[in-house]
Amino acid sequence: QVQLQESGPGLVKxxxxxxxxxxxxxxxxxxxxxxxxxxxxxxxxxEWLGSVxxxxxxxxxxxxxxxxxxxxDTSKNQFSLKLNSVTAADTAVxxxxxxxxxxxxxxxxxxxxxxxxxxx
Amino acid sequence: xxxxxxxxxxxxxxxxxGATLSCRASQSVSSNLAWYQEKPGQPPRLLIYGxxxxxxxxxxxxSGSGSGTEFTLTISSLQSEDFAVYYCQQYxxxxxxxxxxxxRLEIK
Numbered sequence: 001q002v003q004l005q006e007s008g009p010g011l012v013k014x015x016x017x018x019x020x021x022x023x024x025x026x027x028x029x030x031x032x033x034x035x036x037x038x039x040x041x042x043x044x045x046x047e048w049l050g051s052v053x054x055x056x057x058x059x060x061x062x063x064x065x066x067x068x069x070x071x072x073d074t075s076k077n078q079f080s081l082k083l084n085s086v087t088a089a090d091t092a093v094x095x096x097x098x099x100x101x102x103x104x105x106x107x108x109x110x111x112x113x114x115x116x117x118x119x120x
Numbered sequence: 121x122x123x124x125x126x127x128x129x130x131x132x133x134x135x136x137x138g139a140t141l142s143c144r145a146s147q148s149v150s151s152n153l154a155w156y157q158e159k160p161g162q163p164p165r166l167l168i169y170g171x172x173x174x175x176x177x178x179x180x181x182x183s184g185s186g187s188g189t190e191f192t193l194t195i196s197s198l199q200s201e202d203f204a205v206y207y208c209q210q211y212x213x214x215x216x217x218x219x220x221x222x223x224r225l226e227i228k
Contacts, residue, residue, distance in 0.1 A: 036217075046156075046164065046207055048217040061216040062121070095163055105211035106154035108175065110163035 002027040004096050004111035012090075012118050018083040022096030022111060029072060030054050034099035035079045036107065037070060039092040047092075051099055052079055086118045122146050122210050126220035132228040135198050141223045143191040143208035152212035155184055155193045158222075159204045167206075168193065195225075203227050 008020035022035070029035060036051035050060040052070045060068050064083070072079040083090060093115050097107035123146040133139045143153070151171040156164035166175040168184035171191060181196045195202055208220040 045221045046209075046219040048215075048219070050215070051217075059215045063216070097163075100169075104152070104169060105214060105217055106166060106169045106209060107156075107164070108166050108169075110165075113163050 002098060002109050004098065004109060006094060006096050006111045006114040008114065008116070010115060010117060012086055012116060013120050014087055014118055015085055018081070018086050018090060018094075018116055018118070020081045020094055020096075020114065020116070022079050022081075024077050024079075024098075027098075029077050029079065030074050032101070034059075034101045034105065035072065036097050036099045037081045038095045038097055038107070038110075039090075040095070040113075041089075041092040049081065049083075051105075053101070088118050090116070091118045092116060121216055122149060122213050122218050124208055124210055124218050124220035126206075126208060126223045128223060129221070130224045130226060132226050133198055134228045135200060137198055139195045139198055139202075139225055141193040141195075141206050141225070143186075143193070143220050145189045145191075145210055147213075148188045149210040149212035151187045152210060153184075153186070153191050154209045154211065155182075156207045156209065157202075157204045158207065164207065198225075200227075 003025045034051045037049040050070045069082040093113040095113045096111045098109040125144045127142045153171045155168040158164045172184045205222045
């Protein structure tokens with residue numbers, strides 16, 4: 001059974017870079033699917049940040065494109081998120097998820113989520 | 121960017137009754153629409169994809185319908201565990217993948 005687990009600092013200072021890693025178990029990232037990051041500010045809805053394919057091809061939300069980088073490390077079966085120049089508006093629960101792909105870009109498996117607070 | 125609008129924002133229903141949640145897209149998304157259920161402290165759970173196909177393990181009381189710009193999630197005979205927030209998501213035109221703002225289904 002595939003499982004995803006986010007890890008990384010829970011507190012980031014304004015203007016710094018938020019870095020999170022998603023470790024995938026029970027499934028090889030190289031076997032297919034897309035892998036993505038979604039966030040949810042406290043009390044608000046879901047926002048897709050971007051996705052990466054096993055090949056390293058990336059797709060980003062245009063609203064964040066200049067600040068976000070998603071990469072994959074197949075040797076560790078992990079993928080990562082970097083969001084630079086963060087502000088308080090980036091405070092959210094960050095989820096990693098598996099995305100089906102092949103024209104069906106919905107998420108069938110999610111990590112538990114990790115709260116990242118941006119504060120000095 | 122395709123904007124997804126859900127209605128109502130909050131729906132109050134008694135257990136055992138049915139509920140109908142709506143999702144509208146700002147332009148056609150064909151049948152490329154998914155529904156998720158979210159409970160406090162838990163990640164979203166995929167309910168429906170392709171507008172009407174139930175995901176693995178989802179009870180038959182959940183059904184989805186619609187195409188183009190108008191979609192509906194229907195829950196028949198609400199159980200206590202069904203009270204949650206529901207989100208629709210389009211994946212027809214991306215990036216970006218976009219979500220609705222959610223409908224909170226609460227106990228009346």
